[in-house]
Structures are given as structure tokens and as C-alpha cells.
Amino acid sequence: MHDATDSRTPAADVLLRMRGVHKSFPGVHALDGVDLELLRGEVLALVGENGAGKSTLIKVLSGAHRPDAGTIEIAGRRPLIRTPLDALRAGVAVIYQEFNLVPAMSARENLFLGRERTWAGLLRHRRERREARRLFRRLGIAVDPDAACRDLPVAGQQAVEIAKALSCSARLVVMDEPSATLTTREVEQLFAVIGRLKRRGIGVIYVTHRLEEVFAIADRVTVLRDGRHVATQPTAELSRERLIELMVGRRLENEFPKRSVQRGEPRLRVEGLRRGDRVRDVSFQVRRGEVLALTGLVGAGRTETARLVFGADVADRGTIVLDGRTLSIRCPRDAIRAGICLLTEDRKSQGLVLGLSVRENFGLPNLPQFASFGFVRRPRERMALVRFVDDLQIKTPHFEQPVRNLSGGNQQKVVLAKWLQQNAKVILFDEPTRGIDVGAKYEIYRLINDLAARGMAIVMISSELPEVLGMSDRILVMHEGRITGEITDVARATQEQIMDLAVA
Amino acid sequence: MSRLLSNYGMLAVLLVLAAMFSVLTVDRQAPSGAASGRQLAARLAETLQPDDGVLIVVRPSDEECRFAEALRDALEAGGYRVVDVVSGDPADARRALVRVTDTQQPLAAIACSPTTADWSVFEDLGRRYPGLGDVRLVRPESTRWPNFLKRENLINVANQIAVIAILAIGMTMVIITGGIDLSVGSLIALSAVVTTALVRDVAGANQATALGMVLCSVGGIAACAAVGAFSGVMVTAFRIPPFIVTLAMMLVASGLAYLLSQGQSIHEVPDGFISLGRGQLAGIPNAVLLMVVLYAVAHVVMSQTIIGRYIYAVGGNVEAARLSGVPVKRVVLFVYLVGGELAGLGGVITASQLKAGSPTYGQMYELYVIAAVVVGGTSLSGGEGRILGTLIGALIIAVIQNGMNLIGVESYTQKVILGAVILAAVLLDTLKRRRG
Numbered sequence: 001m002h003d004a005t006d007s008r009t010p011a012a013d014v015l016l017r018m019r020g021v022h023k024s025f026p027g028v029h030a031l032d033g034v035d036l037e038l039l040r041g042e043v044l045a046l047v048g049e050n051g052a053g054k055s056t057l058i059k060v061l062s063g064a065h066r067p068d069a070g071t072i073e074i075a076g077r078r079p080l081i082r083t084p085l086d087a088l089r090a091g092v093a094v095i096y097q098e099f100n101l102v103p104a105m106s107a108r109e110n111l112f113l114g115r116e117r118t119w120a121g122l123l124r125h126r127r128e129r130r131e132a133r134r135l136f137r138r139l140g141i142a143v144d145p146d147a148a149c150r151d152l153p154v155a156g157q158q159a160v161e162i163a164k165a166l167s168c169s170a171r172l173v174v175m176d177e178p179s180a181t182l183t184t185r186e187v188e189q190l191f192a193v194i195g196r197l198k199r200r201g202i203g204v205i206y207v208t209h210r211l212e213e214v215f216a217i218a219d220r221v222t223v224l225r226d227g228r229h230v231a232t233q234p235t236a237e238l239s240r241e242r243l244i245e246l247m248v249g250r251r252l253e254n255e256f257p258k259r260s261v262q263r264g265e266p267r268l269r270v271e272g273l274r275r276g277d278r279v280r281d282v283s284f285q286v287r288r289g290e291v292l293a294l295t296g297l298v299g300a301g302r303t304e305t306a307r308l309v310f311g312a313d314v315a316d317r318g319t320i321v322l323d324g325r326t327l328s329i330r331c332p333r334d335a336i337r338a339g340i341c342l343l344t345e346d347r348k349s350q351g352l353v354l355g356l357s358v359r360e361n362f363g364l365p366n367l368p369q370f371a372s373f374g375f376v377r378r379p380r381e382r383m384a385l386v387r388f389v390d391d392l393q394i395k396t397p398h399f400e401q402p403v404r405n406l407s408g409g410n411q412q413k414v415v416l417a418k419w420l421q422q423n424a425k426v427i428l429f430d431e432p433t434r435g436i437d438v439g440a441k442y443e444i445y446r447l448i449n450d451l452a453a454r455g456m457a458i459v460m461i462s463s464e465l466p467e468v469l470g471m472s473d474r475i476l477v478m479h480e481g482r483i484t485g486e487i488t489d490v491a492r493a494t495q496e497q498i499m500d501l502a503v504a
Numbered sequence: 505m506s507r508l509l510s511n512y513g514m515l516a517v518l519l520v521l522a523a524m525f526s527v528l529t530v531d532r533q534a535p536s537g538a539a540s541g542r543q544l545a546a547r548l549a550e551t552l553q554p555d556d557g558v559l560i561v562v563r564p565s566d567e568e569c570r571f572a573e574a575l576r577d578a579l580e581a582g583g584y585r586v587v588d589v590v591s592g593d594p595a596d597a598r599r600a601l602v603r604v605t606d607t608q609q610p611l612a613a614i615a616c617s618p619t620t621a622d623w624s625v626f627e628d629l630g631r632r633y634p635g636l637g638d639v640r641l642v643r644p645e646s647t648r649w650p651n652f653l654k655r656e657n658l659i660n661v662a663n664q665i666a667v668i669a670i671l672a673i674g675m676t677m678v679i680i681t682g683g684i685d686l687s688v689g690s691l692i693a694l695s696a697v698v699t700t701a702l703v704r705d706v707a708g709a710n711q712a713t714a715l716g717m718v719l720c721s722v723g724g725i726a727a728c729a730a731v732g733a734f735s736g737v738m739v740t741a742f743r744i745p746p747f748i749v750t751l752a753m754m755l756v757a758s759g760l761a762y763l764l765s766q767g768q769s770i771h772e773v774p775d776g777f778i779s780l781g782r783g784q785l786a787g788i789p790n791a792v793l794l795m796v797v798l799y800a801v802a803h804v805v806m807s808q809t810i811i812g813r814y815i816y817a818v819g820g821n822v823e824a825a826r827l828s829g830v831p832v833k834r835v836v837l838f839v840y841l842v843g844g845e846l847a848g849l850g851g852v853i854t855a856s857q858l859k860a861g862s863p864t865y866g867q868m869y870e871l872y873v874i875a876a877v878v879v880g881g882t883s884l885s886g887g888e889g890r891i892l893g894t895l896i897g898a899l900i901i902a903v904i905q906n907g908m909n910l911i912g913v914e915s916y917t918q919k920v921i922l923g924a925v926i927l928a929a930v931l932l933d934t935l936k937r938r939r940g
Contacts, residue, residue, distance in 0.1 A: 312827055336829040350827055353820035355887050364817055364828040367810040374809045418828065 014076075015040045015172055015203040016061075016092075021070030023056055030056040031067070032227040038172060038203040043194060045218035045235070046207045049247055049437030052224040054207050058174050061205075062094040063087035075171065093165030094174040097181075099157050103150035107143050107160045108132040111167060135163040139193050155186035162193060172203040179213060180435065183298045184499075191217050209435065210464075211240055225249055248439045256470030257442065259449040263473065264288030267457035268340070268426045270309060273318030278304045280481040282318075286426065286457035291448060293472035294461045296502045301481040302461045303345060306428040309459075310342040311335040322425060336365055339425035343415050343432060345461070347408070351415045354404040358396050359385055361403050361414055366421045388417035392447060409440025416447065427451060430461045445471060465495040477501035513936055514881055514896045517929050521900060525907030526650040533649045537567055540644040541574030544615060548642060549582050556612035557587040559604060561620045564591045568617045571644075575615055587611060594625045601625070605635035613640045651910050659788060665902035666791035667692070667850040668869060669895060672876040673802045674732075674843030676894045679877055680806075681839050682819045682886025683746035687735065688847040688873055690757035691728040692866025695851025697761045699724030700770035700861025709772040717777055724855075725848030731757055732844015736837035754870070761863035769862040773855075781856030791853050798846070803891045815839060819886030876901055879929045900929060 016038040023031040031053050038044050048054050059065040061072065063081045072081060079090035087094070101110045108128050117124045117131070132145035141159040149157055158178060165173050175194075179187045194204055194217060206218055214221055215235055223230040223246045231246050244255075269285040279301045286292045294302045308315045311329040320327045322338055329335045335342075344350035352361050363370060363381045370381040385399060392413040396406055403411055412432065419427060429448065433441045448471065452458050462468050468475055475487040477498055485501035487493045548558065558579055562568035569591060576586045587609070590600045597620070604611055614626065621643035629639055651657060671688050678685045702723050703709065707716035731753055738749040783790045806812040814835045817825040826832045850869075855861045880897025882889025904925050908918045 310827070332827050333829045333831060342827065344827060349821065350823050353817050353824050353887070355820045356816060360813060360816075361828075363813065364825065364830060367813060371810050374811065376808060376810055376813060 013039045015042075015074065017071075017073040018057075018061065019071045019073075021057065021060055021072075022068045023060060023065060024068055030227050031060070031070075033070070034224065034227070034229045036222055036229070037232070038205060040203055041198045041201045042220065043198060043204045043206055043218045045214040045221045046205055046224070047209075047211070047214060047221060047243070047247060048224035048230075049439055052247075052437075053227040054224055055176070056227075057224070058094060058176060058205070058207065061087065061092055061174065063092075088168055088170070091169065091171035092174065093168060093170035093172070094176065095158065095161045095165065095178060096176050097178075099161050101149045101157055101160060104148060106146045106148055107152065107156070108145035110149055110160055111135070111145075111164050115168075131167070132163070135167055139163055139166070139196060141189065141193065153186070154181045155183075155189060158182070158190065159193070162197075166197075170202065172205065173197060174205040174207070176207045177209065177435070178206070179208065179210060181298070187213070209437065211243060214243065215240070223247055244438055247437070255442070255466070257446045257449055259452070261289040261449070261453050261473075263290045264455065267323060268309075268459075269321040270305075271319045271321070273305060273308050273320075274316045275304065275308055275313060276316070278481050279308060279315075282478075282481075282483055284476055284483065286459055288455045288457055289452050290474065291452050291458040291460055291472045293468040293475045294459055294478065295463065295465070295468045295475060295498060296478035296484075298463060300478040300502065302478050303430055304481075305478070306342055306430055306459065306461060309335070309426075310340055310428060312342065336422060339423060340428070341419035341422060341424040341426070342428045343412070343419070343430060345430040345434060347411050347415060352403045352411060355402055357400045358394070358403055358406070358414055359399040362388070362418045362421070365418055369421070384421055385417070388413075388420060392417055393443065407437075407440070409436045409443065412436060412440075412444060413447075420451075424456060426457045426459070428459045428461070431463065432460060433462075433464070433467065465498055468498065469493060469495065479503065513933055514879060514893060514900060514929060517932065518896050518900050518903065521903050521907065522652070525652040525903065525910065528907070529651040529653075529910045530648055531651050533647050533654075538570045538574035541571040542578050544642065544644045545575050545578030545582065547645075548579065548613060548615065549584075551640075552584055552612055554583050555585055557585045557604075557609055559587045559600060559611060559614045560589045560616075561597050561600070561614060561623075562589075562591050562617045563593075563619055568619075571617055594623045597623060597625045601629075601633055601636070605633050608635065610637045611639045613642055616641060616643045618643055618646060652907060657906070657910070659792065661899070661902045661906045662792040662795070663789045664906065665898050666789070666795040667853050668872050668876060668901070669795050669898035670798055670853070671843075671847050671850045671869065671873045672880075672894045672898050673798055673891065674839070674846040675870075675873045675877050676880070676882055676889055676891055677802075677806070677815055677839040678746070678843050679874075679882050679884060680815050680819045680886055680889045681836055682822070683739065683836070683839070684750065684874070684884075685732075685735065685840065685843045686747065686750040686870050687731060687753035687757055688843060688850075689866040689869035689871075690754045690761065691731060691844060691847035692851040692854055692869055693761040693863045694731070694757045694764075695724040695728045695848040696855035696861035696865050697724075697765045697770065697863055698727045698861075699852050700773055700855055701764055703774075703777065704770055704772040710774050712774050712777075714776060717774070721780075721852045724852055725845055728757075728844045728848030728851065729841055730844070732840045732842070732847070733837065735844070736840030739840065740833040740836045758863065765861065765863050767863065769860045771860045773859060773861075778856055778859050781853050781858070791857070794849075794853070799891060799895050806891050811835065811838060816887060819888075821887070872901060875926050879926055881933055897929075901926070 014037060018034065018036040021031050021034045034053065034057055036057065046054050056065060060067045063084045063086050066082060071078060074090050074092070079086065081087045081090060102113065111132050112128050117127045129145050136143050136159065139159060139162060143152065143156050143159050149160065162173070178190060182190060197204055208214060218235050220232060220234050221238060221243065222232045225247060264287055266285045267288050271283045273279055273282040282305050294305065296302055304313070307313045309320060311332045311334050314330060320329055322340065327338050348354060359381060362385050367376055370377050370384065382399060388394065394413045394417065395410050403414055406414065432444055432448065436444060448458055448460065460472060469490060472490055475490060475493065475498065476483050477485040479502055487497065560572050560575055562572045572589050572591060576589055579586050587604055588600050590596050621641060626641050629636060675685055675688065699721050702720035703712050703717055707720050735749050735753050738744050739746050780790055785793055806815065814830050817830055818832055818835050822832060851865065854865050876898035877894050878884060879900055880893035882893060901922070904922055905918065908921060913921065
């Protein structure tokens with residue numbers, strides 16, 4: 001196995017060297033002597049399952065956490081990094097998934113926030129605008145410096161962040177899952193920007209769950225597992241299977257579990273669903289035991305369709321028929337009562353109340369079942385939860401743990417548990433494995449198959465084409481609010497075929 | 505115990521404040537009443553021979569008469585002879601001494617209250633009344649005890665904060681959902697005015713029956729509940745920020761109270777009207793009992809019931825709650841309704857305590873109520889907080905106010921100190937949480 005320090009490179013080329021970094025939190029040894037090395041003009045992918053220590057390592061580098069032990073060397077110096085500001089001065093810029101932008105302020109104002117260009121205490125708008133334009137040009141992105149940040153697309157906001165890093169003369173840029181919310185085309189643009197950064201000799205640490213991207217953009221990969229450094233290798237010497245093996249620590253026979261379910265009668269039928277121009281005349285049906293994939297580019301109207309079926313938004317028009325009965329769904333309560341459940345894409349802001357415990361989140365839609373005369377009978381609630389904790393293998397120290405402290409995969413399982421207690425008939429999964437690590441993904445897939453086997457109808461929204469092809473019985477592709485194609489012979493379908501329909 | 509402290513860190517602050525004011529208000533307490541009478545009898549019994557005569561001299565006040573009675577009963581039960589009980593002025597005492605001397609019966613002791621013991625009549629007894637023989641003058645021992653910790657004072661503390669504490673229950677619920685209710689102070693005035701106006705105009709003014717007054721009070725509370733419900737509808741159906749809605753309702757309710765009362769206090773209520781506000785049960789004021797009961801109920805509601813869980817969920821993440829099937833609008837409506845009702849109840853209590861309804865009641869109360877909630881550890885951003893924490897917060901404010909009164913801090917200075925203490929208490933809590 002390689003080690004970061006094995007492949008000795010000329011000292012001058014080493015931009016960042018972290019050695020023996022330790023960091024403990026109460027009850028967790030998050031980083032256990034991690035080494036990391038980044039060269040000038042290099043893209044280093046940092047991968048690992050959730051809880052492997054990637055975020056902690058980044059936070060140590062960015063000054064958000066102080067390491068218990070270990071050294072950080074940047075361009076041969078050892079700056080004292082205690083706060084994010086120290087890190088920025090040392091040339092480290094971090095671009096988090098949640099951008100640090102003021103939504104109501106313009107791109108330019110955000111760019112120079114805290115470093116405003118002034119003359120005698122007055123703002124020099126024109127100079128700022130000029131500099132902003134130059135920065136965006138250097139990055140090769142078209143962003144109007146005077147557009148309010150909240151009006152920019154996600155990619156545009158990201159560009160502002162990257163430009164900000166450049167204008168602070170950052171020498172190394174850390175990107176935390178930068179592609180998570182981007183469309184395919186925007187990801188390509190991002191890669192082009194990263195290419196420009198490379199040519200300027202800037203080192204990039206690219207944290208991601210998407211292995212395709214590792215192979216597309218990274219020069220080397222560093223794999224973390226359980227807070228330890230497992231391997232650092234040139235991407236060219238790795239295969240996808242080998243990389244997964246390094247991350248998971250065991251061999252994964254197959255990324256998608258096998259399944260043989262007899263499809264039954266139609267369960268859910270949606271006809272002529274419409275809301276504004278986001279969802280235009282969408283009709284489809286799902287049978288018992290069937291996994292229907294709903295795919296397309298981001299913004300194609302997939303999530304919006306699911307929200308309409310679930311009653312999260314109100315449809316202008318359309319009928320929803322469940323087991324032959326026409327439903328009138330005006331709010332999520334109606335849908336839940338009928339047996340339709342939605343696992344939202346964004347678990348943290350929509351699926352869970354982060355401050356509440358595992359038990360309380362699990363109970364939220366189910367309280368009437370556990371209560372008598374309005375009083376919640378906690379023993380009943382606990383008994384029900386015990387079953388799912390075993391069934392779904394939810395890893396939590398105890399039921400009173402705030403869900404905030406659970407890993408992404410376990411959070412997803414808590415959301416699933418609360419719906420299973422409802423005797424769901426139809427489950428809508430919106431990007432069920434987003435932000436979930438490889439090992440846990442397999443478990444989620446297995447669960448989806450189990451649910452289908454129990455006779456539920458599954459609608460799975462996903463942008464990851466291998467997942468769509470590997471999991472579904474049938475594929476619907478959406479584009480600009482309409483269903484543009486259906487693929488019934490999934491076994492012979494290709495990613496190209498889907499993309500072709502998606503950009504129709 | 506350590507869990508209790510970490511859960512209710514403000515409890516520590518409350519205890520420290522109580523301890524501080526206890527130390528600062530230690531004072532000589534004149535012993536009085538039945539207890540000290542029995543105590544003195546016990547002390548006398550150590551030296552008296554059976555059949556010894558004792559003369560008791562007190563002033564004719566209730567306290568001292570109780571003292572004298574208890575003392576006499578205890579002595580007679582012990583087989584001693586109580587020659588006479590004098591309840592009067594020094595002249596009465598002198599006449600009694602002369603009488604005792606005339607009977608020629610030996611007197612062993614004269615038992616005095618702390619005040620009568622200092623009368624000059626009792627100086628030089630042996631020379632002035634040789635017939636008395638070797639007589640001792642005894643009085644109860646005075647003790648040192650903090651004025652703050654006297655039973656009456658503690659009840660007073662609870663009584664003074666009762667209205668604010670009751671309002672703070674509703675405010676805690678509102679704040680946990682992520683809202684705020686600025687109208688509660690004005691609702692006190694509205695409720696007091698509506699209730700007393702109903703008593704005057706509908707229930708027959710001074711001749712109103714108990715049932716009539718109860719119904720009028722329900723009317724006052726209902727008026728406030730209606731205002732609370734209206735705020736709730738504005739917040740849920742029209743998504744107007746709670747701050748703005750309740751600011752508007754604060755002005756509306758206050759204005760209505762002035763209109764209804766034409767700016768005057770309404771005094772035309774029967775004497776029985778004060779039984780809620782000034783009455784007692786087993787020595788504890790009704791308002792305090794009501795407060796304790798309401799806190800117990802609210803604590804159970806917030807920790808054991810569906811609606812309680814929903815309130816926390818709505819404040820923690822409104823979208824996740826909605827998508828989990830929580831009837832968000834009903835929950836929000838509920839908390840403003842409860843807030844209004846409790847403010848209405850607070851108004852009735854205030855009117856009963858003051859035996860009048862005036863539109864000037866409850867001014868600025870909303871700020872004290874919010875302070876109590878925040879000092880009690882509830883986050884203004886919603887989603888977390890505890891009902892019992894709020895009770896502690898309210899008591900902290902009450903203790904500070906009471907303690908400063910006892911040690912003679914004048915009222916302008918009191919405000920400055922109260923503000924500083926509220927800030928310090930919350931700062932402490934925030935620091936503790938950040939570390940934890």
C-alpha cells in the first residue's frame with residue numbers, strides 16, 4: 001500500500017503536507033494520525049465513506065477545528081492555523097457545499113465582502129466591478145457582477161466562491177462535494193475552471209462521493225477510512241472496483257443487489273398532473289413490486305412531480321389514483337393517510353428535524369398510533385422503533401441521540417423507518433443515495449428491493465445513471481416538465497440512451 | 505442532581521441569587537406568636553419548681569396574645585401556676601404587680617414578650633416590690649434569620665410574579681414554534697377591562713353573584729383568546745411575521761381596552777371579586793396555586809402529548825414537520841390561542857388583585873414575559889426550550905426585584921440591575937451551551 005510520504009517528490013513542488021493529524025471528539029476518534037500531501041497544480045481527490053474523516057480533515061485545514069496533534073506545512077512553512085481567517089492568510093480557501101454568500105447582495109459585493117476596495121472610506125464600485133469582471137474572465141465563467149447572488153444559478157454562486165478564493169490569492173482550494181447540486185453541463189464547466197486553477201499552479205483538494213468524477217478530474221486519490229489514511233495513489237493506477245474496495249475495506253461483489261420480484265397490479269396511477277410550467281401534463285403508473293426510476297437533468301421537474309403526488313405542493317390539475325381509488329390530496333397529511341410517502345432529496349432541511357432525537361423524528365408522523373387521549377405512550381413508540389432499528393440496521397448509540405449526529409445513511413434510514421411504520425403503499429425516493437457513502441448505498445438499495453418485494457410501489461428519482469440502470473424495472477425520463485421517454489427494457493438500456501431522452 | 509443542573513442551568517443561578525439575598529438580608533427577628541410561647545415555656549420549665557407562680561405580660565396585639573395564650577397553656581399543662589395574664593400597657597402591668605404582691609403568694613418569674621420586657625416598670629423589681637421575693641424576668645430569645653427567607657416574603661415573591669409567570673407559559677410555547685407574541689401585555693388590560701365592564705353592566709355591578717363573576721371572567725378570557733386566534737390566523741394563513749402581527753395586536757388590544765373603559769378604571773365590582781387574586785388556600789395565595797397547577801399541566805402537555813411534540817417539531821424545522829404530516833397551521837394557531845387565553849387569565853387575576861379593571865394594566869409586561877422565557881433557556885430561534893425553565897426564569901426575575909426591594913435599592917437603579925442580570929444570565933447559559 002502506498003503512503004503519502006512514500007512517493008517523495010521534490011520539496012519545492014509540495015504545496016501542502018499534513019502529518020500525523022489527530023482529532024478527537026467526545027466518543028469519536030475522528031482523525032487518527034492522518035497524512036496528506038498535495039502538489040502544486042495538482043487535483044487530489046479525497047474520498048472515503050461518510051464518517052471516514054474527510055470533513056474533519058478539511059475543517060482542521062481550514063482552521064474550523066484545531067487538531068489535537070500533527071503538523072500542517074504549506075509551501076515549506078508552518079503557519080499557525082487557528083481560525084478560518086488564519087487559513088485564508090496562509091493561502092487556504094475552502095468552498096463548502098453551503099456557500100458563504102449573502103443572498104441579497106450582488107456577486108461583486110460578495111466577492112469583496114470584508115475586503116472592500118475603498119478610497120477615503122468610500123466604496124470604489126467601478127474598480128470592484130472591473131476587478132470582478134477580470135476575475136470571472138480568468139475563470140472562464142460568465143457571471144454578471146451586479147446580479148444578486150440569490151438570482152444566480154448554483155453554478156454561478158459557486159463561481160463567485162471560486163473567484164473569491166482567487167482574489168484572496170489562495171494557493172490551495174478545497175472543494176467539498178462541489179458537484180452535488182450541479183447539472184451535468186455545469187459540472188463540465190466546473191472541471192474547466194479547475195483546469196484553469198491547475199495551470200496557475202494552484203492545488204485543488206476535491207472531496208466527492210462520485211467516483212466517475214474522481215477518474216475524470218483527479219491526478220491522485222487519497223482514501224480515508226475510519227479516521228485513518230488508507231492509501232494515496234495516482235488515479236491512472238486505480239480501477240473503480242479497487243477504489244471502492246479501498247473505501248469500504250472489503251470487496252463489493254456487486255454495486256447493486258440482485259432482485260426478482262413479481263410485478264403485480266397497478267398501484268399508483270397519475271394522470272395529467274400539472275403545476276405551472278415546472279410540471280406539464282405528467283402521467284404514469286407504478287405496479288405493486290415495481291421500481292420505477294424517474295430521471296432527467298436537474299430541473300427537469302422530477303422532484304416537483306413527486307412533491308405534487310405527495311401534496312407538498314398543490315397541483316393545478318391532475319388525478320392521483322391509488323389502488324383504484326381516486327385521491328384528493330391537498331397537503332402531505334392527506335397523502336400520508338392514503339399511504340403515499342416521500343423521502344426528500346434534502347434530508348437535513350426537509351426530511352428531519354435535526355435537533356430532535358431519533359425516536360422523536362421516527363414518531364413524528366406516527367404519533368396518533370402511539371398515543372391515547374393525546375398522550376404519547378413512549379414505551380409503544382420505543383417498541384415500534386426497536387423493530388426498525390434491527391430491521392434497517394440503524395446505527396445509533398441510543399434512541400435519544402439527536403439525528404443531527406447521525407451519518408447520512410443512518411439519517412436516511414430514520415426517515416425510511418418513520419414511513420414504514422405508516423404502512424406505506426407507495427414510496428417516492430428523491431435521490432435516495434445522495435451524499436451517502438458506498439457501503440451504505442448498497443444497504444439502501446437492498447432496502448428498496450425489500451420494500452418492492454413486500455408489494456409496495458417504488459418511484460425512485462435519481463440523476464446517477466448507473467443507479468437508474470442498476471436498480472429499476474422501468475425508466476421514465478423527464479425534460480422541462482414533461483415525460484419525454486420510457487425505457488421498459490432496462491437490461492439493454494444504456495446511459496447514452498437515457499441522456500438522449502433527457503436533453504430531448 | 506447534576507443532570508438537573510445541566511438541564512436547568514438557570515436553577516443554579518436562581519439558587520445563587522437566593523443565597524446572596526439571604527445573606528444580605530439577615531436581620532434580628534423578633535420572636536412572636538404561638539411557637540415562641542411554647543419555646544419560652546420549655547425554657548422556663550428547666551428552672552421552675554412545681555407550683556411556682558408565673559405572671560405573663562404582653563401588649564394587646566394579635567401576635568402577642570397568641571404568644572401569651574400558648575405560653576399559658578404550655579405552663580398550665582406542665583403543672584405550673586399562671587398567676588395572671590396581663591394584656592395592656594405599663595400601668596396595667598404595675599397594677600398587676602401590686603395585686604400579686606398583695607396576695608402574698610411568691611412569684612417565681614415574670615414572662616414578657618420582647619417589647620414588654622423593656623418596660624421600665626420591671627426595673628429594680630426587688631427594691632420596689634420586696635413582697636415579690638426573688639423574681640426573674642424572662643423573655644423569648646430573639647433569632648437571626650434572613651428577611652428574604654421569611655415565609656411571608658417567599659410567598660410574596662411567588663405572588664408578585666404569578667401573573668407574568670402564567671403569561672410566560674403561553675409565550676414559551678409561541679417562542680418554541682419560532683414565533684413571538686408582543687400583544688400579551690395589552691391583553692392583560694383588555695381582559696381586565698372586559699371582565700370588570702361585564703360585571704358592572706351585565707352581572708349587576710356590586711350585587712353580582714359568584715357565578716356571574718366567573719362567567720364575566722370567562723368573557724374577558726374569551727376576548728383575549730379571540731385576539732390570540734386572530735394573530736394565529738394572520739401568521740398561518742397570510743404568513744405575516746409574528747412580530748408584526750402581534751405588534752399590531754398589541755396596539756389594537758390596548759386601544760380597545762381604553763375605548764371600552766373610556767380611559768377610566770372600572771371599580772363597580774362586588775367585594776367577592778377579590779377572592780381569586782387576594783384569596784388563599786392553606787396559606788398560599790390562589791394566584792400562586794393557579795400558577796403551579798398551570799405549570800404542571802403545561803409541562804405534561806409539552807413533554808407527554810402529541811401537540812407538545814408537534815410544537816417542538818414546527819419550531820425545529822417547519823418544512824420537515826409539514827412533510828411528516830404535522831398539521832403545522834393548527835399547531836401555530838393553537839399556541840397563539842393558548843397565549844391569548846393565558847394572557848386573559850392573567851388580566852382577570854390582575855383585576856381581582858386590584859379590585860378594578862383599568863386599561864393601564866400590563867404595560868411592558870410582554871417584555872418581562874419574554875425575558876422570563878429567555879432567561880429560562882428557551883431559544884428565540886425556536887425548536888428548543890423547557891416549560892419548567894421558564895418558571896425558573898420568572899422566579900429569577902422575581903427574586904431579583906424582591907431582593908433589591910429588601911436591601912433598599914431604589915427603583916431606577918433596580919431597572920438597570922435587572923437588565924444587567926438578565927443579560928448576564930443568558931450570557932452564562934450561552935457560554936455553557938457552547939462549551940457543552
